[in-house]
Amino acid sequence: MKDLKNKKIFLVTGSAGFVGYHVTKRLLELGHIVHGIDLMTASYYDPLLKEARLNVFKNSSNYIHHKIDLANTAAVKKIQTDVGNIDIIIHLAAQGCVLRSFEFPHEYVQDNIVSFQNILELYSSNKSKKLIYASSSSVYGQSKEGDIIKEDKKNDLPVSIYGASKIANEVMAQAYYSYYKKPITGIRFFKVYGPWARPDTVFFKFVDQIYNNKPIKLHNFGKIKHSFTYIDDVVDCLIKTTTSIETRNDFSLRHPIYNFGGPHVLLEDCVKAIEKAMNKKARKEHVALPDGDRWYTFADSSLAERDLEFNPNTSITMGIKNFVEWYLTDYVHIINNLKKSKYSNSALKNKIK
Numbered sequence: 227m228k229d230l231k232n233k234k235i236f237l238v239t240g241s242a243g244f245v246g247y248h249v250t251k252r253l254l255e256l257g258h259i260v261h262g263i264d265l266m267t268a269s270y271y272d273p274l275l276k277e278a279r280l281n282v283f284k285n286s287s288n289y290i291h292h293k294i295d296l297a298n299t300a301a302v303k304k305i306q307t308d309v310g311n312i313d314i315i316i317h318l319a320a321q322g323c324v325l326r327s328f329e330f331p332h333e334y335v336q337d338n339i340v341s342f343q344n345i346l347e348l349y350s351s352n353k354s355k356k357l358i359y360a361s362s363s364s365v366y367g368q369s370k371e372g373d374i375i376k377e378d379k380k381n382d383l384p385v386s387i388y389g390a391s392k393i394a395n396e397v398m399a400q401a402y403y404s405y406y407k408k409p410i411t412g413i414r415f416f417k418v419y420g421p422w423a424r425p426d427t428v429f430f431k432f433v434d435q436i437y438n439n440k441p442i443k444l445h446n447f448g449k450i451k452h453s454f455t456y457i458d459d460v461v462d463c464l465i466k467t468t469t470s471i472e473t474r475n476d477f478s479l480r481h482p483i484y485n486f487g488g489p490h491v492l493l494e495d496c497v498k499a500i501e502k503a504m505n506k507k508a509r510k511e512h513v514a515l516p517d518g519d520r521w522y523t524f525a526d527s528s529l530a531e532r533d534l535e536f537n538p539n540t541s542i543t544m545g546i547k548n549f550v551e552w553y554l555t556d557y558v559h560i561i562n563n564l565k566k567s568k569y570s571n572s573a574l575k576n577k578i579k
């Protein structure tokens with residue numbers, strides 16, 4: 227598995243987050259060095275879960291954590307001195323919860339836009355060879371039933387500040403791409419799920435509520451259909467993206483941006499898969515769609531399939547089964563143990579400086 231001849235230095239932002247944790251884990255397994263940045267914020271879920279994720283790396287000397295705020299320009303500049311040359315930056319840090327973006331819009335501007343500006347500056351001044359950054363299906367705004375979204379769809383009608391911040395990221399990346407003529411790739415994720423997922427995401431909430439004998443709320447009165455993407459399929463392709471050859475030399479064109487979207491499934495069918503995996507029935511409440519939310523997304527990921535060998539072949543049944551197993555066998559215990567040992571876990575405290 228390890229290919230030490232090609233050992234690279236990665237900077238992964240949001241490394242204690244859901245996607246960042248999985249990407250970092252895979253990079254370490256491949257023998258690379260990872261400098262992770264994460265402020266471990268408590269914005270929309272318990273940072274104990276972030277600590278638990280970082281705990282997995284505590285014995286790896288190839289993982290170095292930097293607990294800094296990416297919106298702090300001086301702190302990001304200092305990374306340049308502290309880390310030296312970086313081969314590839316994978317920027318995943320952000321405020322990711324769509325629904326709270328109208329409640330705390332300034333946080334989204336700071337953490338999603340100012341932070342990205344700092345990353346772009348770091349990238350342009352560093353000898354790093356490639357920048358991959360997380361965008362989102364939220365750039366597309368509301369879809370109509372049956373719309374299959376391709377990357378070239380006009381996207382100037384976001385329905386959340388979160389979506390607006392991701393559109394801003396793509397436009398900023400384009401300006402740096404055309405000016406500095408260095409490879410940048412944007413990835414529009416569609417509803418990523420799997421073990422270690424964010425507690426504010428739909429499958430996590432449902433499993434947690436069913437486990438705790440609480441009713442689940444089906445938005446839009448149950449009429450919801452999305453492209454759901456399993457985390458391993460995302461990570462496989464992100465790793466391929468780091469090695470894919472940048473063939474574009476006309477920097478006046480748009481930098482590559484790809485949809486990463488998995489199987490297109492009705493939420494009701496996902497609930498059935500959850501009930502089967504948990505061997506327990508859900509109590510359902512059908513409620514209206516909250517403002518700023520979307521009920522329908524359908525990704526066309528053929529560009530990523532063609533250029534990056536994206537292969538989202540994990541079925542929703544298998545993906546949900548894996549997630550439920552993780553929740554029942556690991557999550558409940560991880561969190562309880564961490565709560566108990568919060569102030570005695572010195573290995574972890576040393577890792578998060």
Ligand SMILES: NC(=O)c1ccc[n+]([C@@H]2O[C@H](COP(=O)([O-])OP(=O)(O)OC[C@H]3O[C@@H](n4cnc5c(N)ncnc54)[C@H](O)[C@@H]3O)[C@@H](O)[C@H]2O)c1
Binds near residue numbers: 239241245294414415
């Ligand atoms: N998970 C999904 O379904 C999904 C869908 C579309 C797009 N995305 C995007 O993918 C990326 C990763 O998402 P995720 O699900 O892993 O989210 P996450 O919230 O689990 O991870 C993001 C991490 O960024 C860190 N962070 C936020 N602001 C920071 C700052 N100013 N300085 C340092 N660290 C900071 C947080 O502490 C968090 O651990 C995000 O950019 C998100 O917008 C995710």
